[in-house]
Amino acid sequence: MFFDLGIRDFLDRAETVYPDRVGVVDEPDQPAASWGALTYRELARRARAQAAHLDTLGVPAGGRVAIVSHNSARLLTSFFGVSGWGRVLVPVNFRLSAAEVRYIVEHSGSEVLLVDPELKGLLETVSAKHTYVLGDSDDVLFESTGEPAEWAGDESATATLNYTSGTTARPKGVQLTHRNLWLNAAVFGLHTAVTDNDVLLHTLPMFHANGWGMPYTVTGLGGRHIVLRKVDGAEILRRIDRHGVTLLCAAPAVVAAVLDAAKTWQGEVPGRDRVRIVVAGAPPPTRTIQRVRAELGWEFIQIYGLTETAPLLTVNRMRSEWTDLDDREQARLLGRAGVPALGVRISVDADGEVLAQSNHNLDGYWRNPEETARVQEGGWFHTGDGGEFTDGYLTIADRKKDVIISGGENVTSIEVEDALSSHPAVREAAVIGIPDEKWGELVTAIVVTDGSPLTAEEVIAHCRQYLAGYKCPKRVEFLDALPRTATGKIQKFKLREPYWQGLERKVN
Template sequence: MFFPLGVRDFLDRAELVYGDRIAVIDELDQPAASWGSLTYREMARRARAQAAGLDALGVPAGGRVAIVSHNSARLLTSFFGVSAWGRVLVPVNFRLAPAEVGYIVEHSGADVVLLDPELDALRDTVTARHVFTLGADDDVVFGSTAEPRAWAGDESATATLNYTSGTTARPKGVQLTHRNLWLNATVFGLHTTVTDDDVLLHTLPMFHANGWGMPYIVTGLGGRHIVLRKVDGTEILRRIAEHGVTLMCAAPAVVNAALDAAATWDGEVPGRDRVRIVVAGAPPPTRTIERVRAELGWEFLQIYGLTETAPLLTVNRMRAEWAGHDPHEQARLLGRAGTPALGVRLGLAADGEVLARSNHNLDGYWNNPEETARVQEGGWFHTGDGGTLDDGYLTIADRKKDVIISGGENVSSIEVEDALSSHPAVREAAVIGIPDDTWGELVTALVVTDGSPVTPEDLIEHCRRHLAGYKCPKQVRFLDALPRTATGKVQKYRLREPFWQGRDRKVN
């Protein structure tokens, strides 16, 4: 018998088995009225109401619904209310500049846009037929009393369209199918041992690769979701203590925020011997891993993946075989990207690029068949990252594509260079990532001017008018010329060398 895999499976099981259990505790301090505590039965009811509301608006199966929101119970519910009845959810990074959001909405062809109240000004930027504000327009978005129109289900249908920065100036729409999301979430849940006793604190933005799949698997297994709207180290510790949090996913910058908060925490740090934290976005230093395990007493897990792989490719978790090693050596071993997750195959190209095959890999890039063919050449997904494989363990050693990872967010160097070059005083610009203990990498601009008087602060402010804040250079340095090859290509490796001297890995 064949039965299609679909994201609705997770919601249906939660409602059937755990209907009276608290599903989610919403952020209380937010501009929209908080939903407070919802049971899984109520969450499922609101998801059906959302689907019925989209029926009433005439949004067909396959229609795109964009949502630009901080973490919230409304966003969590939308992962099901949109996709489970055949539409395509487009979760948009709320940190993007208005022009960037406008491009994504237009490029995706979204019929509906749902906006966080803090982002209501985006109404002037987006082009969708229907634009609603979460909270203020809940009667339309989540208020229907009709039953949603049935959808037969198709595991090969696109469920989400996630836009990611790449090596081109424009973000690409990653098509992830119901099959991609179902298998990623289930395999992720197996490797991180999610159970119905788990309490997940959403320290990871839910828009980011669909919260890495945790909104689905924690729901399907009856765990509890704790919404954190904005990351703050002290607030993370407080909620761990208040709600009995057992599980978090985060970029290294969030780990550093928790460590900083723990230094001034009154009493024992909450979650010791209970919390496990899953880290990705950039390999953290060995010392950071040691501190998480010693100072916080949390279990440290590392994964590696990309939005294009839904994202899970590798997992690194403490093994019994390492019990005899000292804590520093254990942390060093945990600093590798990890071994292939169940169902994943890894390989290396001749130039060291990491290649992957899995059931999680993207179906394609939206309206971009040329780039789709390029990254899937030879039946492998080409990650653009360089690495090594030793005894089954992947270590990321260099980034083959010019994407800077700062605070867990991808920044296209070409996109930043384009913004810098629009300033009249800039003749040439090259953007690189340099190592930083807090953010992993700092976006750094190396600029050649036309001689006009201009300061680093002028150029950073100029970028802020064109880009999201996290993409803007944190440093600007002036050069007389950029090093180039005989064919005119900028030699970025020469620009990086002074900053990365003495380091084995060219990512941080």
């Protein structure tokens, strides 16, 4: 027997097995009215209502629905209400500028645009056939009494279109199918041992690779979602204490925020011997891993992957073979990217680039067949990262593509360089990532002026006109000239060298 895998399977199981269990606790401080506590029966009802409303708009299977939102129960519902009935959800990074959001909405061909109340100013410059402000339109979007038209299901159909920064100035739309997302969610849940007793705190933005698949995993297994709108170290600890949180996913910057907050926490830090924290975006320093385990008493799990791989490729958890090692050595071993997840094959080519094969890999880049062919050449996904694969463990050592990962977000150097070069006093510019304890890598601009007086503050302010805040340089250095090859190519390795000297890896 064969039937198509679909992301609605996760919602259907939750409604069938745990209908009266509280599945979602919405952020209480939403700018629109919080949905409070929702049972899985209620979550499923609202998802069906959303699908039924899309029917009335005439949005067909395969039609795109963009949503720009902070973490919320409305966004979580949309993962099912849109994709569960055959449409394509386009979750957009809420930190992007209006121009960046407009490009994604237009490039994806989204017929419907949903925006967070805090971001309704976007609708002044970003348009779609149908636009809604979440909260203001709940009675229309999530309260239909009609039943949605049934969708036959197709596991090879695109379920989400996730835009990611890469080696070009424009973001690329990653097409992830129902099969990609279903298998990523199942394998991720297996490796992190999710059960119906788990309480997940959404410290990770849900737009980010679909919350790494946890909206599907935790729903399907009957766990509880605790929605966190904005990251704050002390508030994370309060929610863990209040809701009995057992699991969270986070970038290294979030780990740093929690460790800072724990210093002034009154009493024992909540979650000791209960919480497991899954970290990705960049490998934290060994000392940070030690502190998570010792000061917080949480289990540290590291994963590696990309938006293009849905995202899980490798996972690193404590092993019984390491029990007799001291805590520093255990932390050092946990600092590697990890072993291939079930169903994933890892290889490193002659140039040192990490390659991957899995059922989680993207179907393709939206409207970009050339780039799709390039990254899937030879039947392997080309990650753009340099690394070593030894004794079953992958270690990421360098980034072959010109991308900086700062606070868990991809920043393409080319895009920042374009913004810098638009300043009339900037003759040339190069952007690199340098090690930073809080952000992992700090976006750093190396600027050559035309002789005009120019300050770092002025450079950063100029970039803020064109880029999301997290993409703007946090540091600006001025040089008389950039190092170049005989053919005129900028030698970024020379610019990076002083900052990375003495470090084994060229990623942080």
